[in-house]
Amino acid sequence: MNPNWTLALEQQTDLTATHGCPTALADVLRRGANLRLYMTTEDYEETLFFQQTYVGPDDHFAGIMTQHHSFIHRGNEIDQPYVSIFSYDTSGRYTHIKWMTGDVALNESQAYPYGIYRWFIQDRWHTVYRHDAKGNRIAGDLDQLKHHARSGHSIQVGVHQLFGLADDDPTGPQHISFLSTRQPMIADGHLQSNCDLVAVGAPRWPIDFANGLHVSVMLPSTSGEMLCFLAQPGKLPFKRPRLRRPMTWMVSDT
Numbered sequence: 001m002n003p004n005w006t007l008a009l010e011q012q013t014d015l016t017a018t019h020g021c022p023t024a025l026a027d028v029l030r031r032g033a034n035l036r037l038y039m040t041t042e043d044y045e046e047t048l049f050f051q052q053t054y055v056g057p058d059d060h061f062a063g064i065m066t067q068h069h070s071f072i073h074r075g076n077e078i079d080q081p082y083v084s085i086f087s088y089d090t091s092g093r094y095t096h097i098k099w100m101t102g103d104v105a106l107n108e109s110q111a112y113p114y115g116i117y118r119w120f121i122q123d124r125w126h127t128v129y130r131h132d133a134k135g136n137r138i139a140g141d142l143d144q145l146k147h148h149a150r151s152g153h154s155i156q157v158g159v160h161q162l163f164g165l166a167d168d169d170p171t172g173p174q175h176i177s178f179l180s181t182r183q184p185m186i187a188d189g190h191l192q193s194n195c196d197l198v199a200v201g202a203p204r205w206p207i208d209f210a211n212g213l214h215v216s217v218m219l220p221s222t223s224g225e226m227l228c229f230l231a232q233p234g235k236l237p238f239k240r241p242r243l244r245r246p247m248t249w250m251v252s253d254t
Contacts, residue, residue, distance in 0.1 A: 003124045003254045005036065011117040015092050022059035022090050025119060029055045032125035032158060032178050032250045035063045037088055040115035048088065051196045054163070054207065056175040062089040062207050064177075066197040066215070073098070084108075085199050085215065085233070087207045090117075095209045097233055105234030107210055125156060125250040133244040135190070135224035140249075142222055146191055148251040149184040155193055156180050157220050158248035164203030166214040166230050168243055172203025176248065179218070191249070192221035200230065220247060 008028060010019035029035060037048045050063035068084040071077060080101040088094045093111040100106065128148060129140035149155060161170040162177040181193035195218045202212035217229040217238075224244045231238040 001124050001126065003122065003252075005120045005122050007118055008121045009090070009117075009119040011090060011119075013113050013115055015090065015117075020119075022061070025121070026055055026059045026061045028121055028123055029053055029061050029178075030176070031123060032127070032156060032248075033121040033123040034125075035061075036120045036122075037063055038116075038118040038120065042115070048086070050088075051180060052199060053178045054087070054175055055178075056173045056205055059090070060173070060175070060205050062087045064088075064199050066199050073100075083215075085209065085213060087199070087201070087209065089206060090119075091206060095207055097209045097213050099215070099233040103234055103236045105232075109208065109210065124252045124254055126252075127248055128251045129222065129249040130247070131222055131224055132246045133224045135222060138246075142191070145222070145249050145251070146186050149186060149191055149193075154252040154254070155184050156250050156252075157193065157195070158250065159220060159226070160246040160248070161203070162198075162245065163201045163207075165200045165216075165226075165228070165243055165245070166212070166232070168241075169203050170245070173205045175205075178250075179220075181220075190222045192219055192223075194219055220245075222247070222249065 008020050008025045035050050035053050051066045052064040054062040065086040069081050082100045085097045095109040098106040129145045130138040158176045158178045179195045184193040198216040198218045200214040214230045219227040229238040
């Protein structure tokens with residue numbers, strides 16, 4: 001474990017790796033490491049802070065932003081805000097849905113030749129508890145997880161087969177999506193915790209929100225159940241299903 005942000009992979013404009021390799025980075029992300037991406041253009045530099053990570057087999061991984069907002073739309077200032085959902089991987093292409101005021105969804109996905117890509121990780125999480133979709137223990141100690149919650153420690157949850165959740169479809173590539181949580185609560189023998197806004201894509205790789213995107217307000221529990229509000233941008237209202245998935249609960253002391 002390392003609480004510092006460290007460079008794990010650097011790519012040039014042609015996507016060649018000059019530091020690290022995608023497979024090694026994916027291995028670290030499977031341990032729940034946080035992910036950030038620094039990029040350059042001719043006009044500006046930016047660093048993306050991802051609220052969600054997706055890790056599949058081999059070198060398949062993506063960083064997902066669910067809390068991006070802007071004051072500009074297609075080069076013009078706007079009167080009302082909007083929400084952008086982004087997913088970035090090592091292909092040089094990002095998938096991007098703008099959810100505008102009035103429930104209008106625009107697909108702004110594209111390939112963009114950034115000057116440099118630097119992928120940073122913070123490997124500070126350790127697994128405390130794992131369970132199946134029915135809440136049956138696979139590994140770890142639920143009481144220990146509750147102890148960490150009572151001690152004010154940070155908790156994140158890895159949801160297995162999250163993509164496809166909108167149709168309760170667990171098929172597709174094996175993957176885990178790590179979500180930050182904000183409000184752990186202990187009740188009825190289980191721990192549950194609200195998550196940041198969650199992006200749920202289609203059960204396929206590479207991620208392309210044109211194949212399907214739902215935005216979710218989600219409350220996962222160690223019972224295996226997730227209470228969700230799910231909506232497809234541009235097609236409100238939200239639905240309110242109760243769904244189940246295997247989960248991995250992780251803790252950081254920092």
